[in-house]
Amino acid sequence: MTTSVPRDPKVMKKMADLLRAGATMLAETCPICGLPLFRLRSGEIVCPIHGRVYIVRDESEAARVEVQGVLEELEKVVARSIGETLSREGLTAESLERLKDLLDVLERVERILALVRETRSSTNGESRRQTSTGRERRE
Numbered sequence: 001m002t003t004s005v006p007r008d009p010k011v012m013k014k015m016a017d018l019l020r021a022g023a024t025m026l027a028e029t030c031p032i033c034g035l036p037l038f039r040l041r042s043g044e045i046v047c048p049i050h051g052r053v054y055i056v057r058d059e060s061e062a063a064r065v066e067v068q069g070v071l072e073e074l075e076k077v078v079a080r081s082i083g084e085t086l087s088r089e090g091l092t093a094e095s096l097e098r099l100k101d102l103l104d105v106l107e108r109v110e111r112i113l114a115l116v117r118e119t120r121s122s123t124n125g126e127s128r129r130q131t132s133t134g135r136e137r138r139e
């Protein structure tokens, strides 16, 4: 599914009407039809087709950015620990155990990060999310 502005004259007219009424076209798109959303002078956010839309995207976007930041930090720490464990102890039965744990964490972090990044780069999270099940767990 791609987001495109249909050439439906009724929709085009509705969008023109919104702009004429002082509404602002947003970068956000309607989660249902993918059309650009408009902010009315009253502050309401509307889709030209579906009318009023409630956007939680700003909040969840902020939350995702925060999660991403924390995970990227964790990713660095884990990667550093792996390097340190290796250079300090080499590959021993004991260090292998620890490395396995660290790699487990790293794998999880990267999987979640991939999800967070996918969600952020797509307004169509539903169909994208399915691709994440393609990866198998080896246990």
Ligand SMILES: [Zn+2]
Residues within 6 Å of the ligand: 030, 031, 032, 033, 034, 035, 047, 048, 049, 050, 051
């Ligand atoms: Zn819509």
